[in-house]
């Protein structure tokens with residue numbers, strides 16, 4: 001089975017441990033189903049796995065990839081929900097201490113086929129392409145939960161997104177704009193900020209720029225490089241939701257701002273199957289489609305990883321099978 005696998009890990013040169021090659025097919029675990037992958041999408045998570053974060057070395061080689069859309073053996077066109085919870089877990093699966101994402105314990109989606117628990121499938125809207133469906137996975141689900149479940153943002157509020165044109169940032173802008181929020185973004189590069197505005201952000205700012213007014217909520221995935229700005233951008237009682245720390249997690253906490261202005265700092269990780277179903281319905285209702293940066297055939301998946309690692313991708317990097 002052709003797949004993109006992590007075979008080694010290197011913090012400095014993550015792509016040195018990537019192999020795109022044929023390998024033995026696996027067996028479908030009991031209660032799981034096979035999905036023949038038509039399209040998969042990359043996430044920063046795949047780079048972390050190659051760097052040695054989140055994926056134990058003893059599990060190598062591991063098929064990478066969390067997101068996919070494809071066809072089941074009985075002919076259903078589906079999106080794959082990447083969060084795998086313990087069999088006996090009930091309730092919000094992101095709170096299950098035993099949960100994993102596809103490609104952390106079980107083989108991932110950057111392959112000709114992937115096995116997932118039967119409950120982890122969501123019907124693909126008939127009018128959507130597989131490319132569109134696969135791109136609405138991890139980044140969009142994470143953005144949906146950050147905005148609506150964690151920040152509980154309501155129409156008319158102002159939300160600052162740190163990072164302009166990455167996977168999570170672009171999803172936040174699209175979802176927030178469609179829900180009537182005033183979406184502001186910051187970015188490192190004026191062209192990427194312009195891109196975010198073209199995608200629907202109400203206003204763009206340079207990284208660290210002083211804002212014209214305080215915001216109700218900040219969506220953080222950048223980490224150390226933007227954390228100080230995030231804390232200072234909030235109105236008293238405002239909320240930061242943090243889902244990642246691309247530039248490092250060791251930012252000064254600035255506790256004096258946190259307590260004096262009664263800020264709420266909330267972590268957020270992926271989302272539940274129910275949130276995934278609601279997000280797909282919301283995207284269908286509002287005809288939201290993810291920004292796709294580039295599309296690469298599976299045998300050329302290395303080029304897809306190079307694009308993601310370059311930091312230049314605008315929206316999702318997609319692999320077709």
Ligand SMILES: NC(=O)c1ccc[n+]([C@@H]2O[C@H](COP(=O)([O-])OP(=O)(O)OC[C@H]3O[C@@H](n4cnc5c(N)ncnc54)[C@H](OP(=O)(O)O)[C@@H]3O)[C@@H](O)[C@H]2O)c1
Pocket residue numbers: 043044045048138139142162163164165166167168169186187188189192207221222225226243244245246247268269270308311313315
């Ligand atoms: N907890 C979860 O469930 C979850 C889910 C998804 C993602 N994440 C995490 O969230 C982060 C983003 O994921 P992604 O898939 O969106 O990655 P991505 O597509 O590679 O995008 C990276 C983003 O980070 C910004 N950025 C990078 N370096 C920066 C710097 N030095 N200063 C300012 N901005 C910088 C970029 O902003 P510009 O556009 O301005 O360049 C871009 O928006 C990753 O760390 C990922 O692991 C977590």
